[in-house]
Amino acid sequence: MIEVDLNKIRFIQNFDEAMNGFAEFIVKKVLLNDLDAVIVIGGMEGRGKSSAGQWLKDYIFRQLAKNEKLREKLIEKKYNEGFFDENRYNYEKRVGPHYIISYEMGLDVYNRYVQPPPITSVIFMDEAFKDLLNRDAMKKVGKDMVKLIGQFRKFNYFWIVCFPNFSWLDPYFRNHRVEYYIHVWGIVDDETGIMKRFASFYYDTQDYRALTKLKFFIDSGKFRRYNSDDIPFKIKPQFTVVMKRYGVTEETRQEWGVLMRKNFKILGELWIKRRKP
Numbered sequence: 412m413i414e415v416d417l418n419k420i421r422f423i424q425n426f427d428e429a430m431n432g433f434a435e436f437i438v439k440k441v442l443l444n445d446l447d448a449v450i451v452i453g454g455m456e457g458r459g460k461s462s463a464g465q466w467l468k469d470y471i472f473r474q475l476a477k478n479e480k481l482r483e484k485l486i487e488k489k490y491n492e493g494f495f496d497e498n499r500y501n502y503e504k505r506v507g508p509h510y511i512i513s514y515e516m517g518l519d520v521y522n523r524y525v526q527p528p529p530i531t532s533v534i535f536m537d538e539a540f541k542d543l544l545n546r547d548a549m550k551k552v553g554k555d556m557v558k559l560i561g562q563f564r565k566f567n568y569f570w571i572v573c574f575p576n577f578s579w580l581d582p583y584f585r586n587h588r589v590e591y592y593i594h595v596w597g598i599v600d601d602e603t604g605i606m607k608r609f610a611s612f613y614y615d616t617q618d619y620r621a622l623t624k625l626k627f628f629i630d631s632g633k634f635r636r637y638n639s640d641d642i643p644f645k646i647k648p649q650f651t652v653v654m655k656r657y658g659v660t661e662e663t664r665q666e667w668g669v670l671m672r673k674n675f676k677i678l679g680e681l682w683i684k685r686r687k688p
Contacts, residue, residue: 425652426652426653426654426655429612429650429652430466430467430470430652431470431473431474433467433470433591433612434467434470434471434473434474435474435477436614437450437471437474437569437591438471438474438475438478438569439474439478439481441531441567441569442478442481442482442484442485442531442567443481445485445488445489445565445567446567447560447563447564447565447566447567447568447569447570448568448569448570448590448591449560449570449572449588449589449590449591450467450569450570450571450572450589450590450591450592450593451572451573451574451577451580451585451589451591451592451593452464452467452571452572452573452574452592452593452594452595453573453574453575453576453577453592453593453594453595453639454575454594454595454596454639454640455575455596455597455639455640456575457597458595458596458597458608458640459595459597459608459610459654460537460573460575460595461537461573462654463593463595463610463654464535464537464571464573465535467571467593468510468533468535468571471533471569472508472510472533475507475508475531482508482530482531483504485530485531485567486500486503486504486530489503489530489565490503494565502529503529503530506529507529508528508529508530508531508532508533509528509529509532509533510532510533510535511528511532511533511534511535512534512535512537527563527566528566528568529566530566530567530568531567531568531569532566532568532569533568533569533571534568534569534570534571535571535573536570536571536572536573537573557581557583557584557588560584560588561588576639577592577594577625577629578629578634578635582630585626585629586626586630589622590614590615590622591612591613591614591622592612592613592614592622592625593610593611593612593613594610594611594613594639594642594643594648595608595609595610595611595654596608596609596610596611596639596640596642596643597609597640598640607653608653608654609643609651609652609653609654610651610652610654611642611643611648611650611651612648612649612650612651612652613625613646613648613649614649616649619647619649621646621647621648621649624646624647625642625646628645628646
């Protein structure tokens with residue numbers, strides 16, 4: 412353990428503002444550069460990894476709705492380059508991105524029980540894994556994720572992966588595929604006994620290479636000397652927010668509306684196809 416001094420942490424007070432800005436950064440980078448995005452959310456049990464992942468998904472969809480024209484240009488680019496045939500091109504034009512949750516459904520995509528979801532879909536892998544209780548099993552999950560995410564790299568998916576310990580991930584996957592890491596952590600108030608939860612964001616920009624520094628820290632072996640909640644005090648993140656979700660406005664709901672209606676419609680089609688023998 413190291414001394415906890417919250418004054419050393421760069422806080423952004425508005426959770427919505429921070430999450431929306433983070434999602435905008437990721438979405439524009441993916442759409443403008445024909446990339447995918449692998450986002451890992453780590454931290455000790457009970458700190459709020461799943462909640463952070465669900466919230467981030469909402470903000471990504473909001474940014475996809477705002478940048479629909481960029482997505483359409485990306486579809487045209489892939490068609491002109493021969494990545495899509497005529498049927499797939501029409502399919503991409505007809506539907507919006509999906510939201511796929513759970514590790515098991517992710518494997519369904521990999522095993523081709525259903526056709527790959529449209530480009531820029533969000534695939535949320537919560538610790539899927541609830542029945543995997545030992546570290547060896549977690550290593551196997553990590554290898555499966557490397558295979559799965561590598562297979563669909565050109566579909567520009569947003570992979571949100573909840574994993575209990577960043578250092579347990581496959582080294583190649585962690586160091587060469589993960590570009591964004593959110594570390595959730597908490598401090599128990601001595602007077603009230605209530606835990607205050609925080610989320611620290613690690614990714615590289617021109618002004619500060621936060622994720623690169625964290626990866627070097629893990630590879631050096633020093634990571635094992637510290638409690639997971641100490642990481643933001645040892646390696647400075649881009650910024651930290653208090654884990655507090657504010658109410659979604661009616662304007663935002665309408666903004667998400669069309670995209671989400673497309674989403675759930677096509678998800679229904681996928682499940683129907685999967686049930687057919």
